Amino acid sequence: MYTSNRRCDRPGRLRAVTQGKCALFLVAAVFAAGGAALPPETKTEFGPVGAVSELDVDDGDDRSSGFSVDVPGIVADATISIGGDDYPNPLRLQSGNAVDGPDSWENLRRPELLADFREHVYGQSLPLPTEQTFDVSTTEIGDVVRKTVTIGVTGPEGSGSFDMTLFVPTGESTPRGTFLMIDHRGSVGDDPGQSSGYAPVSTITDAGYAFAVIDANDLAPDDSGSYRDGVINLFHPSGQDLPDDAGRAISAWAWGASRAMDYLETDPDIDPAKVGVIGHSRSGKASLWAGAQDTRFAAVITNNSGSTGAKLARRGDGGVGAETVARINSAFPHWFPQTYREYNDNESALPVDQHELMALVAPRRLVVGSATDDSNADPQGEFLAYVGAARAYELYGLGDTGLGSNDWRPETDRGHRGPAMSYHLRSGGHGLSGADWDIYLDGDLFSRGAGRAGL
Ligand code: GCU
Numbered sequence: 001m002y003t004s005n006r007r008c009d010r011p012g013r014l015r016a017v018t019q020g021k022c023a024l025f026l027v028a029a030v031f032a033a034g035g036a037a038l039p040p041e042t043k044t045e046f047g048p049v050g051a052v053s054e055l056d057v058d059d060g061d062d063r064s065s066g067f068s069v070d071v072p073g074i075v076a077d078a079t080i081s082i083g084g085d086d087y088p089n090p091l092r093l094q095s096g097n098a099v100d101g102p103d104s105w106e107n108l109r110r111p112e113l114l115a116d117f118r119e120h121v122y123g124q125s126l127p128l129p130t131e132q133t134f135d136v137s138t139t140e141i142g143d144v145v146r147k148t149v150t151i152g153v154t155g156p157e158g159s160g161s162f163d164m165t166l167f168v169p170t171g172e173s174t175p176r177g178t179f180l181m182i183d184h185r186g187s188v189g190d191d192p193g194q195s196s197g198y199a200p201v202s203t204i205t206d207a208g209y210a211f212a213v214i215d216a217n218d219l220a221p222d223d224s225g226s227y228r229d230g231v232i233n234l235f236h237p238s239g240q241d242l243p244d245d246a247g248r249a250i251s252a253w254a255w256g257a258s259r260a261m262d263y264l265e266t267d268p269d270i271d272p273a274k275v276g277v278i279g280h281s282r283s284g285k286a287s288l289w290a291g292a293q294d295t296r297f298a299a300v301i302t303n304n305s306g307s308t309g310a311k312l313a314r315r316g317d318g319g320v321g322a323e324t325v326a327r328i329n330s331a332f333p334h335w336f337p338q339t340y341r342e343y344n345d346n347e348s349a350l351p352v353d354q355h356e357l358m359a360l361v362a363p364r365r366l367v368v369g370s371a372t373d374d375s376n377a378d379p380q381g382e383f384l385a386y387v388g389a390a391r392a393y394e395l396y397g398l399g400d401t402g403l404g405s406n407d408w409r410p411e412t413d414r415g416h417r418g419p420a421m422s423y424h425l426r427s428g429g430h431g432l433s434g435a436d437w438d439i440y441l442d443g444d445l446f447s448r449g450a451g452r453a454g455l
Pocket of ligand 1: 280283304305323328
């Protein structure tokens with residue numbers, strides 16, 4: 001066993017940092033409207049497939065790309081039918097015209113949807129830190145290298161930090177992929193031998209994957225009185241109310257996943273093109289929002305995320321007593337911005353619904369995990385949102401959901417996997433369990449089209 005501790009204080013842009021286990025970069029103040037939470041010029045290529053997609057990391061509001069695909073005359077319906085009910089059409093531009101392919105999806109519709117989700121649902125994201133540091137402590141334990149990475153971030157109101165623990169199997173030259181977990185339970189320790197159902201670290205590393213975890217509570221305490229005390233108050237004066245549309249805890253957790261990704265991009269032991277962000281329940285809402293915004297995540301896994309996660313908002317309680325917008329805003333007033341409260345008992349007024357959030361992951365790997373008895377999360381509502389998201393994947397020829405039928409309810413306890421979309425419905429109640437991980441680890445989520453049969 002050995003332990004090393006390194007730090008570097010090297011100014012420059014993130015893309016310039018390629019060596020070593022730690023990095024610092026200064027970013028020109030990026031406090032423009034729209035929440036530029038991501039490095040604006042970073043490009044990423046999805047996996048090994050090659051046929052599809054080089055996407056801008058942040059869509060922002062930049063319409064200056066010169067695309068002129070918004071052809072007058074191709075009018076789209078305002079709604080689509082999902083499970084027999086009407087929902088907003090993800091492929092309809094605000095002009096009323098139709099999205100006709102990947103170019104208009106990526107350059108026109110994605111920015112519109114992101115702006116709507118920021119304004120009405122999750123709040124504006126925090127901007128990029130003006131300064132970011134990575135302090136890395138490395139320990140080799142058996143077949144695993146554990147790195148404790150302290151991620152320092154600075155905003156106009158001060159500096160703070162949060163930790164990421166990263167377990168890298170040494171058996172292969174580069175891990176098959178990396179699961180980055182947003183964890184609100186604080187239950188993941190630093191023992192590489194741990195193997196709970198929730199975080200089966202040794203099972204994951206034995207399968208050849210790296211596993212990284214950040215503690216949501218370090219980013220924004222999960223508490224209505226103190227949620228600003230993590231990273232939010234580094235960017236907002238603590239003595240002032242947050243703007244009505246500022247992101248709250250869920251937004252901060254998603255932002256933290258992107259800052260963790262900033263580090264993973266610099267780690268020579270990690271393939272940055274194969275990082276999946278995963279979260280369960282409230283953290284599953286955050287993982288989906290992180291993956292919708294940050295196209296550096298090659299896979300986006302949302303487990304039992306329910307209301308304001310994978311569940312369609314317009315279904316209300318789904319006939320099963322599921323959590324509605326009004327209930328979530330009342331029980332967890334620190335998760336979402338004030339603007340979201342306008343939709344309490346008024347979901348039909350939302351300009352978006354959650355199938356469009358999932359659609360923002362296209363053409364990257366979307367993974368939705370539900371459970372039969374998780375009625376608070378409305379598993380049928382999660383299923384229907386997944387079905388609706390396929391519209392965006394169809395633009396890439398990747399609309400196969402793996403389901404065979406769009407009718408509820410699908411076969412339980414098996415993965416349904418298309419070339420870029422994955423779904424499963426586990427028997428039992430709310431939770432992230434070994435049975436869920438068995439499906440996430442089966443086949444290869446990071447290689448499009450691989451391992452489809454029987455998954
Ligand atoms: C509550 C809440 C859900 C949330 C869940 C969890 O049940 O209503 O929205 O997903 O907690 O995070 O476990």
